[in-house]
Amino acid sequence: MKTKDLSVLVVVILIVAMMIIPLPTILLDFLLICNISISLMILLVAMNTKEALEFSIFPTALLLTTLFRLALNVSTTRSILSKADGGRVIETFGSFVIGGSPVVGFVVFLILVVIQFIVITKGSERVAEVAARFTLDAMPGKQMSIDADMNAGLISEQEARMRRRKIEQEADFYGAMDGASKFVKGDAIAGIVILLINVIGGFIIGMVIHGMGFAESASTFTLLSVGDGLVSQVPALLISTATGITVTRAASEGNLGSDIIKQVFSYPKLLYIVAGTIMLLGLLTPIGLLLTIPVGLLLILGGLSIQRTAKQDELMSEELEKAEMEEDIRSPEKVVNLLQLDPLELEIGYGLIPLADQKQGGDILDRIVMIRRQFAIELGLIIPTIRIRDNLQLPANQYVLKFRGSKIASGEVYLDHFLAMIQGEDAETIEGIRVVEPAFGLPAVWVTAEEKQRAELMGYMIVDPPSVIATHLTEVLKQYAHELLHREETQELIDNLKETHPNLVNELVPALLSVGDIQKVLQSLLREQISIRDLAAIFETLADYAVYTKDSKVLTEYVRQSLTRQITEQYADQGVIHVLTAGASLEKGISDSIQQTETGAYYLSVDPQLSRRITEELQVQIERVMKSGGQPIFLTSPSIRMYLKQFVDKIMPTVPVLSYTELEPDIEIQSIGVVNI
Numbered sequence: 001m002k003t004k005d006l007s008v009l010v011v012v013i014l015i016v017a018m019m020i021i022p023l024p025t026i027l028l029d030f031l032l033i034c035n036i037s038i039s040l041m042i043l044l045v046a047m048n049t050k051e052a053l054e055f056s057i058f059p060t061a062l063l064l065t066t067l068f069r070l071a072l073n074v075s076t077t078r079s080i081l082s083k084a085d086g087g088r089v090i091e092t093f094g095s096f097v098i099g100g101s102p103v104v105g106f107v108v109f110l111i112l113v114v115i116q117f118i119v120i121t122k123g124s125e126r127v128a129e130v131a132a133r134f135t136l137d138a139m140p141g142k143q144m145s146i147d148a149d150m151n152a153g154l155i156s157e158q159e160a161r162m163r164r165r166k167i168e169q170e171a172d173f174y175g176a177m178d179g180a181s182k183f184v185k186g187d188a189i190a191g192i193v194i195l196l197i198n199v200i201g202g203f204i205i206g207m208v209i210h211g212m213g214f215a216e217s218a219s220t221f222t223l224l225s226v227g228d229g230l231v232s233q234v235p236a237l238l239i240s241t242a243t244g245i246t247v248t249r250a251a252s253e254g255n256l257g258s259d260i261i262k263q264v265f266s267y268p269k270l271l272y273i274v275a276g277t278i279m280l281l282g283l284l285t286p287i288g289l290l291l292t293i294p295v296g297l298l299l300i301l302g303g304l305s306i307q308r309t310a311k312q313d314e315l316m317s318e319e320l321e322k323a324e325m326e327e328d329i330r331s332p333e334k335v336v337n338l339l340q341l342d343p344l345e346l347e348i349g350y351g352l353i354p355l356a357d358q359k360q361g362g363d364i365l366d367r368i369v370m371i372r373r374q375f376a377i378e379l380g381l382i383i384p385t386i387r388i389r390d391n392l393q394l395p396a397n398q399y400v401l402k403f404r405g406s407k408i409a410s411g412e413v414y415l416d417h418f419l420a421m422i423q424g425e426d427a428e429t430i431e432g433i434r435v436v437e438p439a440f441g442l443p444a445v446w447v448t449a450e451e452k453q454r455a456e457l458m459g460y461m462i463v464d465p466p467s468v469i470a471t472h473l474t475e476v477l478k479q480y481a482h483e484l485l486h487r488e489e490t491q492e493l494i495d496n497l498k499e500t501h502p503n504l505v506n507e508l509v510p511a512l513l514s515v516g517d518i519q520k521v522l523q524s525l526l527r528e529q530i531s532i533r534d535l536a537a538i539f540e541t542l543a544d545y546a547v548y549t550k551d552s553k554v555l556t557e558y559v560r561q562s563l564t565r566q567i568t569e570q571y572a573d574q575g576v577i578h579v580l581t582a583g584a585s586l587e588k589g590i591s592d593s594i595q596q597t598e599t600g601a602y603y604l605s606v607d608p609q610l611s612r613r614i615t616e617e618l619q620v621q622i623e624r625v626m627k628s629g630g631q632p633i634f635l636t637s638p639s640i641r642m643y644l645k646q647f648v649d650k651i652m653p654t655v656p657v658l659s660y661t662e663l664e665p666d667i668e669i670q671s672i673g674v675v676n677i
Helices: 003-018 025-048 058-083 088-097 102-151 157-208 214-248 256-264 268-284 289-330 332-337 350-356 364-378 449-457 465-479 487-498 502-508 515-527 535-545 552-562 564-571 584-591 608-627 641-651
Strands: 344-348 386-390 398-403 406-412 417-421 433-436 443-448 461-463 576-582 594-596 602-604 634-636 657-659 668-675
Touching (some): 058 214, 102 157, 157 214, 350 386, 364 465, 417 449, 443 449, 449 461, 487 502, 576 608, 584 641, 634 641
Parallel strands (some): 344 386, 576 634, 634 657
Antiparallel strands (some): 398 406, 417 461
């Protein structure tokens, strides 16, 4: 146990012992001075903290100081009643502070108790109670706000965790202060009771035991009791004031002194008005100018001083801004910071700002959260935080999605319109702004709210502006999903898998494959919209075949073959899959063009004329299937699948190419065409 921890335990034990063991008066004097010093220290700390959590130990300190004060009351009461002597500190307070008059001392004591009990303690208790209640009520909203800021890219995950922790600590603190304020209230009541016991008990003991006369006994014990009460109530008043200051510091920017000076004296012209009012008061009333003019002059001088200081601060801030701008230009560190790029940015025109403002009903932040969750579930990929920024250089209704600073998609939406998706042949039957739907390239019309119901009755599919942006973002991010997976993200996936499959990860990384090799395999899967969520199955396959080859393309084919159930479910429709089959001539033409390098890697070397013929035939088949309203899917042998995919990507990258070994045996395969050359 550390020395600091042990010392606190010893102090608590000694406080309890004080209530039982009689103490000499010299030690009581020392402890009473310590009590005043501790109370003053707590008050100064409370005044200099910027926020309540900086003094989070205050509720416990309040309990310990109250216990210490009550222990001193017990010890001083024992000394007064048994010896008719409370020590030099109590005697000083009884004779010097209250002028030796028991009546005056009793009145001063009652005033202090009233101030502490009714004014400060009662108010602090109420503020702590209300603060605790409102802090608890506001917790869900604050946490949602933190989540929104994190999803918008305004704060990092670590900062979000710190803010959530701070909210929890605030709730705990104000709840504890609500209870701890009862200690101060009870201490004030105990002070009154102890005073009455000392006066009445001391009067009786003085005459019965000490043999004093009536007047002498009343004077001695009343003076000592009132002095003891004042010695206790002064520290109690300081602690009560500290309690009130702590729980009322709701929106402070600095310590109490700086906040008061900054906020109360921020308007120097008002000081002139106050000075004029005070001088008129002396001129028009019997108070006289002799008293009011000095006060008025002080206020005027204070206003002039504040105005002069404000001008100097303004000039200094302007010079500082210029110096910082010059430093930004000259400093190489500042220039290096400009090289940092956000992975994903969504820039919006000023007309679309309400979409990102929750106060105006905007829910684009919530939709981005749903997009990130959808990617995690469907593809097993954690999409980086998408930062939302307004760009005044964009047209009012335009939005732009940037990937590492480069534009990858853009579109236009109209907040007071709805997008009507054209499903029939006739596109002229409804009025509106004719556009091309950004996600799928379909013809569409932006219609007003009045035309919305009519468009629905005519068979149009109606989509609101936030849904248009969310759908567009989803499709674009799917297209670029493989580029969002870097080595850092790959390492995070590996670390996450290691928590549940440590032996599997240790066997594969780095003994058989590096993080970069695994990244290439996962990127290849994402490029063809194959989910990597089942990372354990992927690593099992890599561990089996990485012994024989390090070629990421070949390893990807092995992984695809191990994900047959997943791939079959992805492309089959009620147990049936309609495919374009690669004919024998096409397979032979591609197979004969596969070459092997000296390092053992395979690549495709196709004659230009043959390449043109293959591309033309594939394009004809894709267009034929799409015109009939179907989804083109190519099926071929596993040996040429990845090479055929290279040809298909030139025409339409979204068309999948599967091999026979990637489908479940019980799936029904229906051919809708054969591709030959």
